[in-house]
Amino acid sequence: MWKQIDHLCFLSKNFYNYANYLVRQSFIAFEQKYLSFNQVYHLVKQQPDYQALPRKLKGTRQPTSSEGLITKL
16 A cells, blocks of 8 residues: 555656646746646646546645745745
8 A cells, every 4th residue: 555655646746846847937937927727737637647646636636836836926
């Protein structure tokens, strides 16, 4: 059971980092524009780590990187 949990955490960490990278690059490199949750979803839904996550976990919504970025500004 531990290995399965560890693997899911690894996938979700990679997925979060990739989404966070896209949001940060959009904000920093492209005229300080941040991506909405839907825009990020459409960019990352084909990412292998997202595809490997179980369907149950895909439906849960955590605060997006852009929400965290805006609150810090």
